[in-house]
Amino acid sequence: MNEEKHTYIPIEKLEEFKENKDSIIIAVQISFKNDTEEDIHEGLIELTKETTSGTWVEISTVTEGSTQADGWIVHEHGKIGYIGIPAHNWDLSGGFNNLPANIMGNYFGLGTLKQARFLDVYFPPDIVNKFPGPRFGVDGIYKKMGDMKRMITGSIVKPKMGLNPIEWATVAENVFKEADLVKDDENLCNQVFCPWRERFTETMTRQQAIIEETGEPKMYAHNITTIDILQRARDVKALAEELGTHHYSMMVDGIISGVNSVHRLRMQDDLPFPIYIHRAMHAAMTRSRDFGINFLVFAKLFRMAGADYLHTGTYGSGKMGEAESLHPAFEEDDPEIIPLELLDDTAYLNRALTKSWGDLKPTLPMASGGLFPGALPRIRRFNGAIGNAFQIGCNAGGGIHGHPRGTRVGAKAFKDVAVAVETSEYQSLEDETARRVYLNDFASMDGNEHVKQAFDKVEWGLLV
Numbered sequence: 364m365n366e367e368k369h370t371y372i373p374i375e376k377l378e379e380f381k382e383n384k385d386s387i388i389i390a391v392q393i394s395f396k397n398d399t400e401e402d403i404h405e406g407l408i409e410l411t412k413e414t415t416s417g418t419w420v421e422i423s424t425v426t427e428g429s430t431q432a433d434g435w436i437v438h439e440h441g442k443i444g445y446i447g448i449p450a451h452n453w454d455l456s457g458g459f460n461n462l463p464a465n466i467m468g469n470y471f472g473l474g475t476l477k478q479a480r481f482l483d484v485y486f487p488p489d490i491v492n493k494f495p496g497p498r499f500g501v502d503g504i505y506k507k508m509g510d511m512k513r514m515i516t517g518s519i520v521k522p523k524m525g526l527n528p529i530e531w532a533t534v535a536e537n538v539f540k541e542a543d544l545v546k547d548d549e550n551l552c553n554q555v556f557c558p559w560r561e562r563f564t565e566t567m568t569r570q571q572a573i574i575e576e577t578g579e580p581k582m583y584a585h586n587i588t589t590i591d592i593l594q595r596a597r598d599v600k601a602l603a604e605e606l607g608t609h610h611y612s613m614m615v616d617g618i619i620s621g622v623n624s625v626h627r628l629r630m631q632d633d634l635p636f637p638i639y640i641h642r643a644m645h646a647a648m649t650r651s652r653d654f655g656i657n658f659l660v661f662a663k664l665f666r667m668a669g670a671d672y673l674h675t676g677t678y679g680s681g682k683m684g685e686a687e688s689l690h691p692a693f694e695e696d697d698p699e700i701i702p703l704e705l706l707d708d709t710a711y712l713n714r715a716l717t718k719s720w721g722d723l724k725p726t727l728p729m730a731s732g733g734l735f736p737g738a739l740p741r742i743r744r745f746n747g748a749i750g751n752a753f754q755i756g757c758n759a760g761g762g763i764h765g766h767p768r769g770t771r772v773g774a775k776a777f778k779d780v781a782v783a784v785e786t787s788e789y790q791s792l793e794d795e796t797a798r799r800v801y802l803n804d805f806a807s808m809d810g811n812e813h814v815k816q817a818f819d820k821v822e823w824g825l826l827v
């Protein structure tokens with residue numbers, strides 16, 4: 364069991380997969396009693412009963428028919444159980460409001476379990492294809508961004524709260540003058556100090572003027588996470604039509620409002636706008652190694668529900684994560700086995716978001732959280748190593764507004780580094796030293812002082 368304790372077998376790689384491929388399969392890591400093989404098996408039986416048709420004691424009301432909803436253990440791998448759940452246990456008419464109780468409901472509360480971490484989920488293709496997936500997807504988003512052949516660069520207006528609409532829009536305008544995307548922060552919506560209508564109007568008016576002046580594509584992800592998300596989306600659409608603009612996405616705090624709210628928004632054909640999912644609050648469930656839900660599960664659900672953009676981390680280059688290494692397994696399309704601790708690495712998440720999956724379009728991963736211009740080369744290298752090249756969005760809040768020469772110059776530095784790492788010369792460089800030399804030479808060129816100031820800023824630096 365020792366070697367197994369530290370590895371994970373992707374569900375589709377199980378030797379028992381073929382005979383279980385028409386069922387839902389969940390992978391859960393548990394701790395039970397003394398964690399002997401027998402204890403783990405017993406704990407998995409308890410978990411299986413609790414998440415399908417059973418309860419904590421034998422009952423007299425079981426019928427021959429009721430066993431159609433029973434779950435079973437597909438495979439055991441160390442402390443990980445792969446549990447089969449009949450596909451019909453998911454009331455598809457209930458969408459993503461019925462699913463969670465079937466795959467991540469009661470078992471976290473079982474007092475007998477000393478650990479329960481939901482690692483991964485598999486759905487049969489005919490379930491996956493019942494969901495719409497992204498309306499635009501990676502290609503559709505890049506088409507809206509003029510098919511730019513580089514990472515999309517964006518910013519979150521900071522301070523994230525407290526600015527009035529004019530102040531907010533002025534910061535946004537300075538970003539739009541250089542970079543591609545501006546988003547509301549996760550907690551800014553319609554506060555008294557920054558009503559959404561005024562913020563949207565002031566921002567989109569400025570954005571429109573910059574688009575007309577430069578001809579460059581721009582995108583504003585406007586937070587509609589409110590009581591009635593669909594009504595707010597329709598109100599935003601009506602205001603945008605009044606303003607004569609359409610360069611915006613609907614941003615939803617997807618964990619907070621629920622996958623179902625994203626799916627319902629995606630199903631509105633009168634609201635054909637990109638859906639941008641921020642994952643605020645995810646860490647309350649994803650960070651613990653004892654009880655929780657791996658973000659990989661949410662990434663799959665949000666892709667099915669229709670997320671065009673989804674925050675998935677920074678390959679360990681920012682404030683939200685430990686520095687990540689690029690495990691060789693991630694350079695394969697479908698690794699047979701991976702180190703368990705890497706299951707929520709950005710590389711694995713981004714592969715899940717973008718690899719072929721039923722009829723679903725790929726969702727564009729967004730990297731955000733403590734980023735700065737000098738962080739982009741490392742992100743580009745990791746993204747290229749998993750086969751996604753420049754197809755990723757990168758946002759910086761403090762890493763743009765904290766530039767010594769202010770927001771506009773910070774946004775220019777952020778965008779200029781994204782351009783610099785796309786040159787064929789840079790892309791041909793194999794080793795870290797050569798890449799570092801190239802970028803420092805680039806920063807030392809006349810006219811690139813703003814980049815050098817970003818690389819020299821002690822809290823930022825240069826990651827290749």
Ligand code: CAP
Nearest residue numbers: 519642674683731732733734759760761
């Ligand atoms: C980043 C950010 C993002 C989180 C998201 C923030 O600001 O706006 O919401 O980083 O993290 O509020 O911290 P900075 P994740 O660029 O100033 O750090 O993408 O992991 O959900």
Ligand code: MG
Nearest residue numbers: 519523548549
């Ligand atoms: Mg934020």
